[in-house]
Amino acid sequence: METRFLELKNITKSFGKVSALDRVNFFIKGEPEIVALIGDNGAGKSTLIKIISGVLQPDSGEIYVKDEKVDHWSVVKARAARIETVYQDRALVVQQTIARNIFMGREKTGFLGFVRGREQSVESDRLMRTIGFTSQVFSSDSVVAKLSGGERGGVAIARAMYFDADLLILDEPTTALSLTESEKVFDFVRKAKEGGTSCIFISHNIYHAYDVAERFIILDRGRVVREIDKEHTTAEQLVRDLQEIAHSGRRPA
């Protein structure tokens, strides 16, 4: 069997009495690929993504990176494995500058831990331009609170971009974005894959997801219920699958 970049086995997670994930198995291939996580509200998509990125620790289950088991999975270890996350809330600090946001938690420091502000500004400027942020009004020293929603998303993606991720996790990247802005995000995802980065994302728009992803994982109430490659399905089929799963779950009145 080929080496898998990331593999989760038997992941279980509950919040109090609510079971969010129940013995979930999940993997990302060694080759770059784009995976879409779909499912109804409360299916456990966000929980799964938070576990992969290390923000939440699973109650039980194992995590393997390149076939090697990793204990005490955390944000730091996920980053060491070159897994970068763009959170739904984008994890921005809006009263700070773009440059501070991009280097947040990983500042470029020199003498005695003092931040190299000039270097960070120049680097942020370059990154924001590569992802197509062309505003004339703002510079990397602008405060994020002055940007629009889509532009703030750009800051979060530029940040993930800087650290040369092998796996990019996008938690509902296009929620609250206009069509053009969403297209920008997915273009970036395709570009990232061409450059050798795998992507996992959550989307509520099946057509969008079908357009971009190569593999679909359908979650329902904490379990993986279906796993389909793009060549074996169509967008319409996916929608039908989702409806079927939603209806089958309804308890008789």
Add this chain to the structure above:
Amino acid sequence: MMTPRAKPQRPDLTAPPAKMGEPRQGIVAFIDKNRRALSALLVFAAMMLVFIILGPSTFLNPLIYMAIFRTLPIPIILTSSLVFVIVEGEIDLSFGSIVGLTTWAFAATAVAGWNPFFSMVFALVVGGCTGFLNGVIVTRLGLSSLVSTLGMSFLLRGLIHVGTQGNGISLTFLNDTPFYNASVGSVWGFPVHMIWGLAFAAVAMLLFNYHRFGVHICCVGDNPQSSREMGINVAGVKTLAFIYVGIASGMAGVLSGLNNQMFYPGSGEDLLMPVLAATFVGGTPTWGGVGTVVGAVIGACSVGVIEAGIVAAGVSHLYKNFFYGLIIILAVGGHRLNEPQYRI
């Protein structure tokens, strides 16, 4: 079912990117970057102007500034460390009692025959440890810092009362020793501890604006959840800020003990309100994420001259607290008008 729609044109990301805006230069950028500190300076300048008009004989005489400089370093040291705790979204109300505790630690060991330098180091360690305790209570036990540091304030003061049985310790035996002269002596009439106070504030300013510690403080206060997601040790950063206030209180304790030539069980009790006021008059807002050390120092100066100003203006001393309050509220109102406009 959705109707088929035309695909929007994809932006060409391979094209040479258009230029982003240049960082603004010169005076506009300077004002924008330092608007809070400048706002504090404006408050101070306006107040001084009024005082000079109302009491020119007092406020144009350098002697009054020498008198104010004798007490000013203590609030300057405390307020420039308190900025860190307020910007990270917490509050510390126990620093007054930590000043008392550290003054006691310094006085008791100095009287016992320690080299005063080691007594000072001991006081700083005691302050740091108390700050660490505050930090642990807030971050590990998850208690509100407003309540827990209020409790700590009473607890420490109680400890001092019990430990000293209400007795003070005279420090006059240190007068005119080299340690005394280097700490609170005078150079051509200028108090040395003012230099120490400004040096402490300068270090705090560098840490706050340019060091990773200060950047993390701002991030944590801005949005702790985001900071956690980006791998910042939120609890650790918060605890460090409490330790910083503890060490600052230790330094303030030693200097105020030497300056008063005496430790008394109420040492530091009267610092709480003026120092808190100085931080907010200095332009640091209450909601966290942003603040200014330079502004806080200016705020300490503003609060420091109010009392002298009221007396010099010929108003009855009974009006003191009234004008104190009025100036604080006007200042904070002024800062509010100066806040930048953001998109929500």
